[in-house]
Structure formats: C-alpha cells, structure tokens
Amino acid sequence: MEQRGWGLPRLLGLLALLAVQVPRSSASSYMGLWPLPLSVEMSPRLLRLSPENFHIGHDSSSTAGPSCTILQEAFRRYYDYIFGFYKWHRGPAKSHAAPELEQLLVSVVLDSQCNAFPNVSSDESYSLLVKGPVAILKANRVWGVLRGLETFSQLIYQDSYGTFTINESNIVDSPRFPHRGILIDTARHYLPVKTILKTLDAMAFNKFNVLHWHIVDDQSFPYQSITFPQLSNKGSYSLSHVYTPNDVRIVIEYARLRGIRVIPEFDTPGHAQSWGKGQKDLLTPCYHGHTQSGTFGPINPILNTTYSFLSKFFNEISTVFPDHFIHLGGDEVEFQCWESNPDIQKFMQQKGFGTDFKKLEVFYIQKLFNIISTVNKGSIVWQEVFDNNVKLQPGVVVQVWKYGDYAKEQSRVTAEGFPVLLSAPWYLDYISYGQDWVKYYNVEPLDFDGTSKQKTLVIGGEACLWGEYVDATNLTPRLWPRASAVGERLWSRQDVRSSQDAYKRLTVHRCRMVRRGVAAEPLFTGYCNHEDRV
C-alpha cells in the first residue's frame, strides 16, 4: 500500500493534531477510507501498532462490557482484519521511532442495544480519536461502534518496513441515509449460505446495513416454511437447494453481529409461480377459451382460502424474521391470466371493478396489507403498488426501481408523503464493459423536484443484484467493488462526488477486500500486494 504525504507543514507547529477538513481534492490521502467519513482530521504524526501488544477493549465508561457478544465478536474480527492477513515482519526495532498505539478503547454512551436487532432508526454515529497510547472510539450504540471499528481498521497500513502504522486522527461520522441495502436474489439461482455470509462480510466493509433477501420468485421457492413445508419440498430446485429454519437463523444472526438488518421479500401476487407447486389452488388457473389451459397465473385474489393461507404464512414470516419490515413485492403483475378466468370475471362484475384489473390487484394488496398490520409489521413494496393507486397506509415504504424517469417517481411518491427507497439506477446485474461503477457513483438520490420535507422521505436505496445470470460462481466479483460506489453514495456527504478521488480510494479499498477474502474485481489495470489466490 502506498502512503501519500500530507503537504500541510504550515500547521505543524500549531497543533500536534493537524486539522484538515475533508477537502475533496486531497481526500485521497485518507488511505482509502471507504465510504468517506463525515469529517476527518488527520495529523502527520504516526503511531505504530504491534500485533503482540495491541488490544481492543471496553472503556471503563462504557455501558457495554465483556458480556456484549456483538462487540466481543467484532473486536476479534477486526483484530484479524488488521493483523491477521499480513505476514508479521519483526522489523528492526530502531526503525520504529514512532510512539506506540497500545489500545483502542470502546465506549458506548447510551443503552448499548447489545442484544437488540438493528432497525431503520438505529444510531450508527460514532467518533474516533486516535492518539497515543490509547485511541478512543465513542458511540451512542453498538451500531456506531461497528461502523467505527471498520473505519479504524481502514486507517491502519503497513509501512515499507512492515510496521503497522496509523496517523493520529480525529473522525466524526454518521450516515447520510439510514437504509443502505443490497438485494440478493436466491430464486433465479440458489445461493449457498456461505455465499450469503460472505456478502454480509463485504457489506459490513462498505457500511451497508440492509440485506434485502429476495428469497423466492417464479423459478424456485427455497425458503423452508415450518407451516407449509410443501412449498419448498415441491417448489425448490432440489431438496438440497433450500434454506432451512436454521440457515435463516444463521443468516439473521450473522447479519445482526455486523449491524445489518435482514428484510425478506415474499413477492406476490405476481412472480409466484413456484408457490403453486406446493400449495394447491393458490395460483389462478388460466383459461384457454372455456377450458383450463393447465397453466397458472398470479395468486388467485378471489378465494377466501388464499387469504387464510397468506395469514398463516405471513404470521410465520413475522416470527422468523425479526425486522419490523417485510417486503411484499407487488411488481409486474400480469393480467392476462386473470382476464381469461371466468370466475375472476364474475368476481370483477360482482365487485363493480368493470374491466380494470388494477382494481383487482389493489383489492388483493389491500387485504395483504391488513394481514401484515395484524402481525404488527411494516411493509415495503415495489413502485407499481403506488402507481396503481393502492390506498397505502402511512409509513409503507415504496421502492422505486423503474429506470425511466425515476426522479419524477420519487417526486410523486414523496409528494403523497410516503418514504422512498431508490434502486432504479443501481441494478448491478446489468453489466457492461469498463468502469461502470462511476455511473452508479454519480447518482444523486435527492436530485428530484420536491420540498425539503419531501427529500427527507428518501430513507435510502439499494443496489440490486438480480439472479438471472448470477450465482455463487460470479456473485462476488460482480457485486464488489461496484456496489461500493452505492455504499459511499448512501453513507457519505452529498458533496463527496469526485470520481477521480473515489477511484484512488476505491482501488485501495478493493485490495483491502481482496486481502480479507472477498474476491472483489479490479477497477482497472494494476495490482494488489496480496492477490486473490484461487
């Protein structure tokens, strides 16, 4: 890793700690900090760390202690990230004139939330003061500690003698948006649990905090339901292509330990072909003239059995997944099959829907919303649900995914007072030759017409890696470091925009990911000191 000089000697005499207010032009000096923190003050004064002596521990003022698993695990993990992947050279002691940094003490100020799950209003802010011999990481909650540990680990590098080195620094940081997500799709291709866990690791390196688990879809139903085991027995690709309750628990806990929420998506009434195999009469039988064609369409919205099934099913989901939100999908509902079905035509007449099948869709979604409210959960939906004039309860989050005119859509949704998640410009499954991360990086999520109140309704965004052409073989290099661009856009200040500067930091950051075992692909020609070895 290359160390760049500071070039600010004029302040040297003034303070031991040299204040540099994140000027964009020289931000690349920050050793590949990614995403760039809110404020960074760095001094040219160097401290050295020795793997044998250095220790991360609890400050005596902290509300958390050794019984806080989330922190104990994080301390161990970050010690490994900092020291574990290097060969330790015991260089000649005389080359180490720098004073030593012996400890990082962590202090949680408010109730630590050690045993809680993160949520959309979790406080992720922290401050980090690096000074010899003891650095202090302060945060209101454990979530901020996790983010601060990541930043701390990014500050440390090996000098040319192999000595672990850090600049005296003062960092204050908090995210710009509270919802920073990655969507994975385990229905088009099954992803082994290991791959999901590896993705959670990489998400933590990039300060993402939501795993949007698009768990089922037309192609397969890998979620093993306790109440309806036939869904995955019949609807998964094979009996080994399933997520058992234990797998799901492992993912949720692994994510929690990294301050990441897991939001499952069970997309209905469309995208539900795979549900049909294990749940008789759930899908609409399509007709060809007067006879059933043998194919099925979306979920059948006119039967009481549909809603009693959904009640039981989502009751299970609400207990299995601790997050307050469930993603209900609602995108791309095709009406032909409904149109072909005489029972549905009759129902339409009865209800006075005319031939407006959107009204039928609305009817379905509304009933589904009621079910979700009964189990005390919040809902996220794809934008069609809003577009089709479903009467949404306040607080339903609308995810904007259609690329055409997404800024207008953001205006409309927020004008109605609904929270928005942006994904439209961040479909990472669409690959192209060259440095497409720049395109993702240049997106400004609040660049739409609206009042400042409307802007506050944008709670964040998600990078989506749909699975048509993605499985465990290519997920990691396709996701990283391209998703990192989205990570910084959602975390860092609006005015952190220089893609030249980002390139420099991201190059260092991708090599760091590779060193930590994440096969992130290169941005361009060049090399890392520690290449990924297959």
Next chain:
Amino acid sequence: MAGSALWFFLLLAAALAGRATALWPWPQYIQTSDLRYPIFPHNFQFQYHVSSAAQPGCSVLDEAFQRYRDLLFGSDFWHRPDPAEKQHTLEINSLVIHVATPGCDQLPSLESAENCLETFSQLVWRSPEGTFFINKTEIEDFPRFPHRGLLLDTSRHYLPLSSILNTLDVMAYSKFNVFHWHMVDDPSFPYESFTFPELTRKGSYNPATHIYTAQDVKEVIEYARLRGIRVLVEFDTPGHTQSWGPGAPGLLTPCYSGSQPSGTFGPVNPILNSTYEFMSTFFLEVSSVFPDFYLHLGGDEVDFSCWKSNPDIQDFMKKKGFGNDFKKLESFYIQTLLDIVSAYGKGYVVWQEVFDNKVKVRPDTIIQVWREEAPVSYMKELELVTNASFRALLSAPWYLNHITYGPDWEKVYMVEPLAFDGTPEQKALVIGGEACMWGEYVDSTNLVPRLWPRAGAVAERLWSSKLVTNLDFASKRLADFRCELLRRGIQAQPLNVGYCEQEFEET
C-alpha cells in the same frame, strides 16, 4: 500438427445413451443407444491396446488415466459391488486406448488420445442411486480446425500460477489446444528473463511476487503438454512495450517535445543497432525456453507520434528514404526482428497490422485477425489475408473480456469463421482461432466466471462440424457442460436461470 494424429476413435465394445447429449464440444460422428452398462469404479481401468504405439510408461497417458479416473469417480474409496447385483449386468471394466503413432515425449503429442479420454469422461453418468453408467456409443471424432486457442493477458493484471493451471484444465475439458500467453505489455513485465533480469526487477508490478520465474514457466509448459496444449508465448513489440523500458535503458524511443526530450518514451527504438542486439539475445532465450515452433511477435497498435517527434528518427527516415511513411519504419523493424527469430528456427504469429501495413513477411507467417470493423470487417480481412496466401487465425469476434448483459455466448457461438468470399484453398488457410481474455478489467478474482462457459462457445465452433449451429441444442449441452465444470470444481458462471446438482461453494 499431423492431420492423422488428430482424429480418434471411441468404440465401446460393451456400452449406453442418456448422457450423450451432455457432450461438449459435439463430436463429428456419434451413434448412441439406450443400452447402458454399469461401471464399477474399483474394477474399471484404462488400458493400452496390445498393438498400440503407446504403452505403459507413456507419461502423458499414464497421467491422463489417473486424472480422468479422479474426474470420473472422485478420489473416494469405492465399495465393491454386491456380487449378486453384479452378475445380472454386463459391466464396462476398461477403456482400451490404441494410439496409432507414438509421440509420448513430443510436445503436442497424443492430443487425440487425451481428447478421447475427455469425451469418454463426458459420456459417463451417474444414476440417483449412485451407480455409474455409460451408454453403448460409437464416436469418431476429429477437430475442424487445428489451432483452437485461448489468450490470457498477464500484464494488465498478474495472474497467479494457479489461475493459469486452472485455465489449462478447463481448456482440456473443452478441447482447446493452444494457450496464447500474452505475457508482457505496457503495464508490467512479469516474465523473469535470465539474460535480462532487470526487465522484471524494474518492470514488474512487484519483483518478488508478481513475476513468472523460469520454474513457473516450465511448470506451465509441462502442465499444458500433459493436457495436449501448446504454449504460444507472445512478446509484443515494437508497441505495447512501456514496461520493457525501465529494465532496458536505451531500448525505447525517447519522445521529444519540440527540441527537448520530454521524458516519456514511445515504442522500441528501431534505428539503433543496440536494439537488435538486445532482441537477438532476448529472443534466443525465449526460443529456448518455449519449445513450441511458433512465437507470437505482436506488432499491433504501433503509435507513431513519438517516433515522429524524435529528430534522430527523422534523420534515419531521410537516410533510408522512407519519406514520412512511418509504416515503412515499422516494417523495417519488424522485418529485422523476423529475420532474427527465423534464424532461431522458429515460426511466428503476428497481429493483423503487420499484414495491413504491408510488412514483407515470410510466406509461412500466421496472421491473427483481431479488428472487428476497421480498416475492414474481419471477414473481409480474412479474405485479404488468405488471398495473399497467408494462414490466418480469427479472434475479432471472440474478445471475451467484452461483457454484456445476458446470454452473450450465443453471438460468440454463431460466428462462422469461413463465411467470407474465397476459394476452397483460401478457406483452408484459416487454421483456427482464439478466444481472447484481455486483462484491463480481469484478474484472478473474476477470470474464471468471465471465461467459462463463454469460451466453451468458441471451443465448439472451432472443434465441431460447421453444421452444428442449433442454439437450443447447444444451450442444453452447454448448461450441462457448465454443471459438469462445477462438479469438477471450476467456478463457471450460469447461462440462465436454473441450478446444478452440485453448486459452487466458497472455500
């Protein structure tokens, strides 16, 4: 390569048919039936036919037998079957190999026997109960084109040795037979030369870790040989040589800004005797290190602006009567280089610019066509090259580093290399083609899924009959082949939605 050694014959005296559709690339002739025979791993053996020219002790085949035994059955211990169950069926207990012409120690030797083993391994399938079967099958096979290559670029990004060896494995699975090693380029010089060690010391990304030692190179060549793969090394000059400069002072042309040297350097300096002395020594080494008859000498994309700026070169141009035609200077360089390499008894391959710029080359030069549109379409270029009686290699439509959303292998697959206007004699001059994986955006993190199974599409185009062009038929087989690659531990990416019994697992 002798044509006679390139066909093989796979006749299973006792044999079955379900799995035959999993073959990739598709053989020239196949007849298969529903009659199936079980194979019991502990009983099964590969054998040499008594009248085979190759016999035990032939390392290429002995090792291939071992490799394919592991690929077929894994390295687990296999229980002896219950004798009662065994008696009912006629089992396959050997594959007898008959090699017509010897050549165990030669370089591209026994490729056909190797390819036969690969085909055999693709025919074996496993029932849900775990028994191995093979259907009664008769196959006669030979490649359509003798040169079926894959290019890796180890200069834009260094590829660890394991990535290269892994690529050679999959090349063998898909019957590629030439590894085109684009060893060095502008960004780095990882080849450790023993005559000019400064080249890597100063020109590699990291002279301790990002280099190929003599031992590494030997290992690659031997690993390739055991799989019937030639190693065609490329040392591209006079352009694409920035990384040579730091370790070979005086080799590159100093560029001028007005009357002063600007401090930057251009292509190899073609006007100095020292340049040719250097190249003589360097290529003498390369000729002895790389046993293949051919060397790839590059010759693409020479940028003339630096030559133009240099007053010494301007003088030289005048003296030689080249006027302002820097192509003539390029020709001068290339011709001198070709003479050097010919003197070492080597043949050579060059990129198409050498032909386009009308460099006078030996008639046995192979021209590699890589430009899709300019100066002419690649089909037109093939026409021109073969019309001038040169042999041609096609790469233009097969730049696999270029990626797009969706099943882009189909476009790659549907290329017909001989779809240009020309006589049968001209068509015969197209000796094959190469899939190219340039390294600007590729290193060991994404090489394998980007390469496989997409390169498989090129492999079949170059191996199978011209008539094998049905996309549905190909999709099914290629999807099966990619699952087979996963089973063999290769991180090959999916073609579309779906699954494999054995998915790739992170380690």
